[in-house]
Amino acid sequence: xxxxxxxxxxxxxxxxxxxxxxxxxxxxxxxxxxxxxxxxxxxxxxxxxxxxxxxxxxxxxxxxxxxxxxxxxxxxxxxxxxxxxxxxxxxxxxxxxxxxxxxxxxxxxxxxxxxxxxxxxxxxxxxxxxxxxxxxxxxxxxxxxxxxxxxxxxxxxxxxxxxxxxxxxxxxxxxxxxxxxxxxxxxxxxxxxxxxxxxxxxxxxxxxxxxxxxxxxxxxxxxxxxxxxxxxxxxxxxxxxxxxxxxxxxxxxxxxxxxxxxxxxxxxxxxxxxxxxxxxxxxxxxxxxxxxxxxxxxxxxx
Numbered sequence: 001x002x003x004x005x006x007x008x009x010x011x012x013x014x015x016x017x018x019x020x021x022x023x024x025x026x027x028x029x030x031x032x033x034x035x036x037x038x039x040x041x042x043x044x045x046x047x048x049x050x051x052x053x054x055x056x057x058x059x060x061x062x063x064x065x066x067x068x069x070x071x072x073x074x075x076x077x078x079x080x081x082x083x084x085x086x087x088x089x090x091x092x093x094x095x096x097x098x099x100x101x102x103x104x105x106x107x108x109x110x111x112x113x114x115x116x117x118x119x120x121x122x123x124x125x126x127x128x129x130x131x132x133x134x135x136x137x138x139x140x141x142x143x144x145x146x147x148x149x150x151x152x153x154x155x156x157x158x159x160x161x162x163x164x165x166x167x168x169x170x171x172x173x174x175x176x177x178x179x180x181x182x183x184x185x186x187x188x189x190x191x192x193x194x195x196x197x198x199x200x201x202x203x204x205x206x207x208x209x210x211x212x213x214x215x216x217x218x219x220x221x222x223x224x225x226x227x228x229x230x231x232x233x234x235x236x237x238x239x240x241x242x243x244x245x246x247x248x249x250x251x252x253x254x255x256x257x258x259x260x261x262x263x264x265x266x267x268x269x270x271x272x273x274x275x276x277x278x279x280x281x282x283x284x285x286x287x288x289x290x291x292x293x294x295x296x297x298x299x300x301x302x
Contacts, residue, residue, distance in 0.1 A: 006149045007267045013155045015263020016162035017220050021236060022243035022255035023169060024213035030186045030250030031206045034109035038091070038117035039214060040232035040240065041124075042084050046215030047222040047231070048124055049080040054135055066153040068140045068223065077219055084218075085211035091116055092207050097200075117233065125229040133227040158220045165216060166256055169209070173252070178205060186250065239263075242282035246289045248296025257298065261285065 025039045053076035054060040054069070061070035095112050104112075142150040173179035184192040185202045193199045221231065228234075243262050247254025266281040289297065 002148055004268060004271055005146075007271060008264055009145075009149055009151055011264030011267030012260065013151075013158050013224060013263070014267060015260035016159050017217050017224065017259075018236065018239045018243050018263050019256035019259025020162045020165055020220070021214050021217040022240045022247070022259045023166070023252040024210035024217075025240050026244045026247070026250055026255040027169075027206060027213075027252055028210045029244070031182060032096070032109075032203060033189075034106050034113070035241070036210075037110060037114040037237070038120060039113075039210075040237035041117040041120045042088060042211060043214045043218035043221065043232035043236060044124055044229065045087060045120060046080040046084045046218030047227050048128055048229075049083040049215070050076040050219050050222070051128070051133060051135060051227055052076075053079050055133065060136070066141075066143075067157065068136045068138075068152075068154050070136075073135070073219075077216065080219060081212045081215045084215040085208040087120075088207040088211035089204055092203065097203075121230055121233060128227075128229065130229060135222060135227075154223045158224060161216060161220060162256070165213060166253070169213070169252055172209070178202075182206060238279070239266075239282050242286045246282075246286055246296060248298040251296065251298050254296055254298030258296070 028036045054072045059072040061072035063070050142152045181197045185199050239262050243258035244255050247258030262282040266278040269281045
C-alpha cells in the first residue's frame, strides 16, 4: 500500500504538468478550432529559454530555501513565458492567420502546426545540441510525508503552481471582460464578431495565455526531469491530447482533471505492469471514456 501511495503522489506531480499543458492546449482548440500539434514543442522551447538564463548566462543565483534552483529562476521563468508567447503569436501572424483568411480547414491548420513543431524542435537541437541538460546538479533532499512517502520541495511547488495557474485562468475567463470575450468567441465566433468583439485580438490573447501556461509546464517538467530537445514531443504530446479528450475538448478544468487522471493512472499502473507499457494506459482510459461518454467527463465547452 505504501508503494501505491508513493506512485500516486508521483502521478499527481506528473499529472499536474500534463494538466497544466493540456489546459493551454484545450483553450487553443476551443477558441482557434484546431489541434495544435506544436504545443508540446512550445513546452520544450519554454524549458530551454529558462535554461538560457540560468545556464547559458549563468544567472542561477543563490538557492531559494529548500528548492533546487536559485533566484535566477524567477526572471528565467518570466523570460520563458514572454518568449513562448511571442513565438506563438508570431506563428499565428505568419502561418495560421493567412491560412484562416484563405478559408483553410481544421486539417490544414493541424498539419501546419505539425510542421512548426518539427521546425522548432530542429532549431532547439541546433542551438543547444542533443545532449541532456539540467537546471542544477547535485542531490537534493526529499521530505518525508505520511506512510514514509517522500517528496521533494520542487515537486510540491509543481503541484502548487498548477493549482495557482488554474485559479488565475478561472479568474481570467470568468472575472474579466477579456475572459467574457474569449468565451463568446469560443461559443460562436461569427456572432461575437457581429457583436463588436475583435476576434483577432481575442485569438492573439489566446495564444499568449496558452503560451504562458505551456512555458510554465515546460519549466516544471525540466525541474522534475531533464532538458531534452524532443522532451515535449516524445513524453508530453500524446498524454496532453489524451487529457484534453478525456476531460472534454475545449474545457480547461476538464483538461486539468484529465491530466491528473492520466498522470496518476499511468504511474500507479507500474505496480502491476512493466514501466515500458505505462504510456499505453492513458489511451486505455481515452477509449473507455469515448465509449461511455464521448463528450468527455466534463463536457466540451469553456
